[in-house]
Amino acid sequence: MFQRPRIFGIVNITPDSFSDGGKYFAADAAIEHARNLASNGADVIDLGPASSNPDAVPVPPAEEIRRLGPVIEALAGDGIPLSVDSFHVETQAFALAHGAAYLNDIQGFAEPADYPALAATDARLVLMHSIQGRGNADRRSAPEGDILDHIGRFFEARLAALEQAGIARARVILDPGMGFFVGPRPETSFSILARLGELKERFGLPVFISVSRKSFLRAVTGRAPGEAGAATLAAELMAALNGADFIRTHEPAPLLDAFSVAACVEAGRSQGQ
Template sequence: MQAPAPKSAGPKIPGPKILGIVNITSDSFSDGGKFLAPEAAIAHARTLVSEGADIVDLGPASSNPDAAPVSAAEEIRRLAPVLDALLADGVEISIDSYLPETQAYALARGVPWLNDIRGFPDPAFYPALAASSARLVVMYSIQQGQADRRESPPGDIVEHICRFFGDRLSALEAAGIDRARIVLDPGMGFFLGPRPETSFGVLGRLGEIRGRFGLPLLVSVSRKSFLRAVTGRATGEAGAATLAAELIAAMKGADFIRTHEPAPLRDALAVAAALKGRS
């Protein structure tokens, strides 16, 4: 018997939309292996929706630079049964993969979001992107496909981020991809380098990045190393630090927040919205 579609956590509230993270992996830094089995991933995704996630972000491979590589065939094998169940539920899905073969599979299944930590670097895939209607999350990272690159570039990191976004937007738009479909992710944690102050600096300047391009921003700070570094907390103990950083992101203009724990974020956004309504 098919499980009932998950119920929402309650009325929609003003503020950023929430992406709930499901890592269908064996080696994710935050929960590696917990949701590798399809039934575990499906159940967790349904829980995230019930806790307030507007979108479920499925990651079939870890983005940790020390993780083992995963082929497109294996990514698709991991995704297929989870997608079957969640699409049948009517859940809005994002696929977190930089492999064009996996992205093509997702588009063929009608997935409405692609989330690429390399920011869609392959021009050969642009015609397929242009022919689709999917929203595209273009992320900045210092790695740019080189897993062994760990240090931030010299100079102002926000300038590096904005230069990357400007170049990539030009390339995507030249290929016929509507700018209105694009969401920008400035990266956080090891995507910006090993020093916590780099990520905090970008977090504090989100409004500047958003203002430059006039496009929505997605921010993902959940349980990340820069928060653990300043609090001394382990990954599983980083919930309070995560929530604080997520609220700052919302205050700075983030339109989407990607998180492991939608419930506390949803409640915090509800409180912020209530206070705003009385100010």
């Protein structure tokens, strides 16, 4: 039976986002956009105070916190679960102190010194794999061999470290990475999308997918970021049908419609049996 994934709506509080060109860098614009995303079907708002694409400028924690502060304060009373997308421990601590329900870390919680603070909270942790290991995406090639084996070994090691620090396994959500986080060849990302069931079977944990407007979709369609809506929706629906539990997207409304159609098709299949 089709299970609707939870939708994370993306709010980039940055001047250098590849996908929306800094449209929501101003706090009032970010707040309005977050509320629009929630009204259009986002279950969680994912606040990103820094870009992670290969051409992005690094942002120190103090600046991330400055960008986040007024947005979190304004959204706190809305009852919308919030996620903060940052690998800086200072930013993560700020997010937790201000009620974030999720931490989304592209480095996969690489700082063991921060584990006691994480263990003391009940926030869910989006544990992302990347071939870079540290910092933003770049354009390096994927490692030799089966990418799913590489991802699996990373998750095994990081889950063991988190559990040893007292962080319950059930709090963790697995993100295999997409686009430049797994290499510049589109085939790598498509292979991961096709094999999500292997990750779920191996670890028994929910899977998080973020493909919205990414380079590998644009590479096969020839579309600019603002024109990649159809390709994004197709990839997101395939991720959902292959078992993704969480999908991070710029456009919740069409994705929610796609989920409704998929559920109806599944119901129709059951009626015919």
